[in-house]
Amino acid sequence: MKAPEMTDELKNGLKALKMRASMDPNRFCKKNDRDGFPKYFQMRTTVANPADFYHSRIPKKQRKRTIVEELLVDxxxxxxxxxxxxxxxxxxxxxxxxxxxxxxxxxxx
The missing domain is CATH 1.20.5 (Single alpha-helices involved in coiled-coils or other helix-helix interfaces)
Structure with missing residues (x-):
C-alpha cells in the first residue's frame, strides 16, 4: 500500500474521525494515542445493497461527499x-x- 496524497479534504475527514468520541456522547469510541495523522490509510466508498432500495437507502439528494459534510447537515x-x-x-x-x-x-x- 502506498501513502495517499494529503489534501485538505482528507485532513478534515481524519480530524473528524479523531474527534468522533466527542461527537456522540452515547457511543463509546476508543481513544486515539497518536498525535498526528497516520502515514498509510485507505478511504472507502459504501455501496448500497440492491435489496435495500426502497427502505434503508439514502437518496441521492441526501448523500454527501465527505464525513464533514454529512455532519454539518445532521x-x-x-x-x-x-x-x-x-x-x-x-x-x-x-x-x-x-x-x-x-x-x-x-x-x-
Missing part, C-alpha cells in the same frame, strides 16, 4: 454541538468574571 449533531459550545462559553465567562474581580481586589490593597 440537525441532531448541530444541536448537540451548539448546546455544548454555549455551556463551555458560559463556564469560561463565569470563570473570567471571577478572575477580574479578584485582580481588582488585589490592586486596591
Amino acid at each position: 440537525s441532531e449533531f448541530r444541536r448537540y454541538n451548539q448546546r455544548k459550545y454555549s455551556e463551555i462559553m458560559a463556564e469560561k465567562a463565569a470563570n473570567s468574571a471571577g478572575k477580574k474581580f479578584r485582580k481588582k481586589k488585589k490592586f486596591r490593597n
